[in-house]
Amino acid sequence: MKIQAVKGTRDFYPPQMRLHNWILEGWKEVSLRNGFEEYDGPIFEHLKMYEQKSGEEIAEQLFSFEDRGGRGLAIRPEITPTLARMVNQRINALPKPIKWFSVPRVCRAERPQKGRLREFYQWNIDIIGVEDIVADAEVILCSVDYLRQTGLTEKDIVVKISSRKMLGKLLEACEIEQELHTGIYAALDKKAKIPEDAFEKLLEEKLPDQDKREKLLEIFATKQLSDLQENLQYSSEAAEAIDELIRLFSLLKSMGISEYCEFDIGIVRGLAYYTGTVFEIHDREGELRAICGGGRFDSLLKDFGGPSIPATGMGMGDCVLEILLREKGIISEEMPKPPVNYFIAVMDDELVETAAGLAAKLRLAGLSAEFSYKKAKMKKLMKQASETGAEKSIILGGEYIENKQIVLKNMETSEQRTVDYKQFCDELKYSEPNQENSEK
Template sequence: MKIPPVKGTRDFYPPEMAVRNFIVDGWKKVSLRNGFEEYDGPIFEYLKMFQIKSGDEIVEQLFSLTDRGGRDLALRPEITPTLARMVNQRINALPRPIKWFSVPRLFRAERPQKGRLREFFQWNIDIIGTDDVLADAEIIFTTIDYLRQVGLTSEDVKVKMSSRRLLAAVLRTIGICDAALEPLYALLDKKTKLPEGTFRALLAQQVPDSEVAEKIEAFMDVKKISQIKNVVGLDDDVDAAVDELAMVHRFLREDMEVGEYCKFDPSIVRGLAYYTGVVFEVHAQEGELRAICGGGRYDNLLCDLGGPSISATGMGMGDCVLEILLRKKGLVEKELQRQGLDFFVACVPGITFDDQDGLVKSTSEDEVVRLTTQLRKKGLCADFSYRSVSLGKQLKQASERNAGTCIIIGEEFKDDKIAVKDMTTGEQELLGYEEFLSNLGIGREEK
């Protein structure tokens, strides 16, 4: 009976696992150098926790389960509610600002499609406990630092930035009441994904006054921050929001030197309800891919989950869309070629080596295991073949395992010599065994 994997999940065979590690290890490395500390929570939490504050789409897609005690649980669809729960739990003990990252595995019961799976990984970085816009700039810088690290240039990707605060100020100025803001955000967030006619019809339902609707569309199309006043006129709240966004941009351009990656785009709204300030998404310049990542400032999440009102800003980047883009740009293969064994130890099968009295001391197979053990002891990745297979087959295996160097123990070992084959150039030379070992820092006493 053959059993398949569940639809929307992935099997990570070694080649796919290497790609996943390339992505996840990069996330970790960049987080650490930008001063974030790693955390994680459980894979499942109480169902109600996600129902409180995750977006409707996410709540509809929860994988729920019941434990033996009848408690309703759910596989986590995002890590932010867990983060809020954890921070609330130790709110007085944690030094602020809290600057944490995580690379959780997440689950959403949605229809699997390109760039969207039911099980995926997501890089999350968050700075909690400061309303300094420098923190927003740092979240965006760290995101760019990763993109740059994996080889994506400002020609490949752009960070599109806007601000919920700005959007709210603009909408209020042109006559939208506060109660109408939240449903309007959800619609505006979908603007670039909907056909123009559909968007316009839906907008007309929410904003019957066609003049106001036109102003909203005009604002969404603004290309430069300085043009906003042409659409909405002068307003103190709008000005303050503009200044804030301009300051984030200044940090990124002047102090962090990544201005070429960033641009203002008022069509960036973000779907989730909890954003309150600067918001951003990263998009590939070419093609029809979904956003590579998104984030922004959220000021009420901890509060909604039973904690104090503390300002926070963060970013989430999934692995699926990113991997599609990295593969498209040829940035994955390059990395994978570098992986493999340091050494493969082979032998001419069945040779015996005698001691001074002419007694059998060892076989070539024994010496393979002994040498491999020494290499591993030094932290080097080393492997060999089982059984007495021909030398040709052993060399084939060395090549399959992408070994950098292949050692061959043959007749020359009687004179304490081994053959060392460079698997890249194919060059082979005879070396004294002691010399080879001591070059690797393996002394006589360690043997």
């Protein structure tokens, strides 16, 4: 029986793995550059943790099971609840602020579609212990820093920013009951994805009162923060939340990334734990799902039994990102292999063991090396060497058999010279690991 990969998962053959590693290594490099430390947690947690804290959408997408003791467990659909649990366990010992990042593999039991799979990788960065909006600005900066590093510009991507706190205060100012807020957020989250009449119908289901609904539609039509500030009547608490967003945009301008950022009142994020600033990064054409999203979740640690402590962060999945990078021509399957320092060409079958031993000596000296497993003609061997991307070739043939000498060939210039095998190996003993012996 021929077995296929499970729908919604991916096989990473070597060319795809090179692309995958390029993305993940970039995430790690930028995280470290921005002052974040790496962490990770278990691939499964107690089921109740996700059911209670991740919001209805995530809870419905869990791969869950019972262990042998009858305990309900679930494969992680995200890592933020794990972060909260881990921080709470050592809250008094951890220095503040906490700036952590992770690149977990996560799973969600949903219908696979473009940019959304059942199994994927997600880059998470979080700052815990900073109440000021400057932490939110730093999270956005780090996200944009990575995307800029890949080659994407402000013409390719846009950071859409809003505030759950501001929306909540505006709903209160419109005298909309607290119990209706979650449903309105869910409707607003779909606004950009469905036709206008479908959105109005959905909003009517969530908010039957026509007068209040018309007030909300007027608010939702706002394009600029200044318009919201000048033209609408709202409470002082709503005004404070708007002022906080204005300061965020000022910080982003000071950081030099304002051209990437814009206000969008329709950004609410689907997860239940967001309490303040929220943002998503999209392609400018709006043809793909969000590349990443995040915001402030000041109540999350408290919800997990810890202290009340401010927190903000973001998550970026690799699926939509890879699609966009391919469409922009930034990555392709032709990404080169890592260079090989030496390729050992065997021209006589009795020298295969010698080649294997020499390859081991080179590798133990911190150099990369490959060798041919059987003899071949020179033309074929040099083709193999070129295909590996080797910088130099070592030719084992008649010279070695007769005089214990090897031929060194520079693959770029085609220059070659004959050297004593023992002397070559003796010099390798003094090579530092992970440093290329460029004189050989």
